[in-house]
Amino acid sequence: MAMSHEDMLKRARQLKRQKTSTPGASPSAPPPRIELHEEASEPDLEALTRRSRARAPLHTADDTELSFWHPQFLHSQHSRKHNYLRHDVNLLRAQDPQTLHENLLADLHRAEASSIMLMDQFNLQSTQKSLDLEQKDRALALSKTETSRLTTEVAKLTTQIKKSDELLADLQNQLKVLEAEKEKWVLKEKDFLHNSELLKDQIGSSLNMGFQLALEQVRVLYPDADLSPADISKTVVDGQLVDIDD
Template sequence: MAMSHEDMLKRARQLKKQKTITIGASPSSPPPHIEFHEETSEPDLEPLTRKFKSRGRKIVEATSQHSTSQIQLAPHILANLHKAEASSFMLMDQFTHLSTQKSLDLEQKEQSFVLSQTENSRLAAEVIELTTQVKKKDELLVDLNNQLKALEAEKQSWNLKEKNLLNSSELLKDQIGSSLNMGFQLALDQVRVLCSDADLSPADISKSVVNGELVETDD
């Protein structure tokens, strides 16, 4: 049966679609060359059919081998993926633990720093207070030293006055003693005049009259 020109065009388009859909076909393989003739004789399609069948078997075998290798490699890949996932989880846990520990350490250090600052402030305030107290004590000590010096000077002045008074007292005693002796002698002179026969030798200014007798008086 002879193929018309339209039938030959349809066949060519079908072959072109099969070549485009075929997976794994070599891109370097030249497309089948089909000559179109307007002759009414039927073309010989058997060589072309054998060629496409052979190429289809090769594609099926290559696809089957690729699928088999993927199936064989899948468990190994899955095992590696599981190991990688476990390692990732372990690393994440370690990172989380280290981050938490670091946060706790940082918080403790911050608390210690705040406590240290508070203690330093308290100690600084105490130092300032003690410095003020020491300054006041020093001022008081200076004042007391000045007062002590003034009292020592005043003491020396009083000692000098006392010494002068003692000297004056001794002078007064001497003067009083001299006055008494002088008065006693004057009295004896008057007694001698009045009683010329009287013995006045026992008379002494240092004696006292006790029971009608002259008695030595203790100093």
């Protein structure tokens, strides 16, 4: 037999009055957060003892409050004191035991199915995270390999660039030496050209002087000879004086 709306309201009021009158309880305080770790083999009993103030406490002989998670916590005693009221007895006795049993089995079935579904989701997420992690590890390994290869290649290129810079510096020094040598040869060429012109002038003067001396000797030897056609710029061709082309 299901609870009526009036029975549910009575039940809620009774629970509220009983929780309000519980000594040491704090209705507005949030429930304590108990962290569970898979690798922890033994619970921290001291922490479980300290964190029980926000929940309905169970006092030990030395008046220490225990948490629900403490191994010495008496769940049956706690349930009878806080979750099983006089009104519950009347309501439960009025219902069919078979119906109560079926409802209890249904609730257990729902809880079991829900836990299996949650575990499946957890396993699926864990598997996906593992696959993602493996993929990231592979990508990281490839990235490290590529980084190592690029680092080696950069080192080789750096060495080649250094050698090229040294060779370029050597060639630049050689070029400077050759340019200095070139300037010296240019100056020497200018000196040679200048000296060549001077020599040409000297040779021309010497020829003119020798030609004039020869004419004077001919005049002495042959006073009646006509030497006016004679000129240093002429040559003898077939017994005739002919001008020399420049």
